[in-house]
Amino acid sequence: MSIVNLSAYRFVSLDDLPALRERLLQRCHDLALKGTILLAPEGINLFLAGPREPIDRFMAWLREDSRFADLTPKESISEAIPFGRMRVRLKKEIITMCMPTIRPEGARAPAVTPATLHRWLQQGRDDDGRELVLLDTRNDYETNVGAFVDAVDYRISSFTAFPEAIAADRQRYENKTVVSYCTGGIRCEKAALHMQDLGIEHVYQLEGGILKYFEETDGAHWRGDCFVFDERGAVDKQLSPSPLSDEPFIDDAASSSKKHDEKQA
Structure with missing residues (x-):
C-alpha cells in the first residue's frame, strides 16, 4: 500500500x-x-x-x-x-525566528510560483530584467544535502541566526530580485517579510518551497536532494525517498556567501 x-x-x-x-x-x-x-x-x-x-x-x-x-x-x-x-x-512559534514583529498572518510577502521561478532561472533574469538571487533560508545540515545552483547560503545552524546574517549582507541584494526558499515555504515566508522590513526591495518567497518546486517542475537548477524531517532522510526531484549520504552534495559544502566574501576581499 x-x-x-x-x-x-x-x-x-x-x-x-x-x-x-x-x-x-x-x-x-x-x-x-x-x-x-x-x-x-x-x-x-x-x-x-x-x-x-x-x-x-x-x-x-x-x-x-x-x-x-x-x-x-x-x-x-x-x-x-x-x-x-x-x-x-x-510551541511559541511554528517556526522559531524570535522576531515577534514578524506576523505573516497579517500580510504575506509577495510570492512566486514554482513555474515562474523555473522560467526566471531558465532566462537568467526576472520578467523586468533584474538579476536574480536565490536565498536559502534553511540550516547548514539541510543545505549540505542539496540546494539551488549558486544560491546564497549563510551556513546557519538555526533559523534564529538568519536576521543577523541578512542584516550584515544587505548590500548584496541592491537592485536585484531576491527569491527566498526553504523546504515547504514556512521559513522563507518569514524571511521575506523580515527582508522587507530591512528595506530590501523586490523580495519574494517561493510558494510551497522546494517540495512544491519538485512537484510542479522538472527540478531544473537544483543539485542534490532535499532534506526532510522524517525517517526518509531526503527526497529526490521526483519526490521519492533518498537516504542521506555521508558526504555533502558539494565537495566542501562551500556557500555562495563564502565565495562572495572571497571576491570582495
Missing part, C-alpha cells in the same frame, strides 16, 4: 491551543495517522503520513474549520510510514 506523506502550514491566529491539540490528536489516532503537528498562537504546521483514504478524510475534517479551509498541502509517496508515532505539540 502506498503511503501519502503530507506537509502543510498556515499562519493564522489561534487562541484555543490546548483544546485544539486534543481534537487533532484524537482525530489522527482515530485514522491511524502518524507524524507531527505543531501549534502556536501564530498558526499550524503539520507533517502527516498514512494511506490515501485516511489522509483525505483528515484534511476534509480539518478544512471544516474556517481557519484551515485554504490549507494547501504538499504531497509525496513512500512505501512505508516514515514516522514512529503521532505527536501534536504546542
Whole structure:
C-alpha cells in the first residue's frame, strides 16, 4: 500500500491551543495517522503520513474549520510510514525566528510560483530584467544535502541566526530580485517579510518551497536532494525517498556567501 506523506502550514491566529491539540490528536489516532503537528498562537504546521483514504478524510475534517479551509498541502509517496508515532505539540512559534514583529498572518510577502521561478532561472533574469538571487533560508545540515545552483547560503545552524546574517549582507541584494526558499515555504515566508522590513526591495518567497518546486517542475537548477524531517532522510526531484549520504552534495559544502566574501576581499 502506498503511503501519502503530507506537509502543510498556515499562519493564522489561534487562541484555543490546548483544546485544539486534543481534537487533532484524537482525530489522527482515530485514522491511524502518524507524524507531527505543531501549534502556536501564530498558526499550524503539520507533517502527516498514512494511506490515501485516511489522509483525505483528515484534511476534509480539518478544512471544516474556517481557519484551515485554504490549507494547501504538499504531497509525496513512500512505501512505508516514515514516522514512529503521532505527536501534536504546542510551541511559541511554528517556526522559531524570535522576531515577534514578524506576523505573516497579517500580510504575506509577495510570492512566486514554482513555474515562474523555473522560467526566471531558465532566462537568467526576472520578467523586468533584474538579476536574480536565490536565498536559502534553511540550516547548514539541510543545505549540505542539496540546494539551488549558486544560491546564497549563510551556513546557519538555526533559523534564529538568519536576521543577523541578512542584516550584515544587505548590500548584496541592491537592485536585484531576491527569491527566498526553504523546504515547504514556512521559513522563507518569514524571511521575506523580515527582508522587507530591512528595506530590501523586490523580495519574494517561493510558494510551497522546494517540495512544491519538485512537484510542479522538472527540478531544473537544483543539485542534490532535499532534506526532510522524517525517517526518509531526503527526497529526490521526483519526490521519492533518498537516504542521506555521508558526504555533502558539494565537495566542501562551500556557500555562495563564502565565495562572495572571497571576491570582495
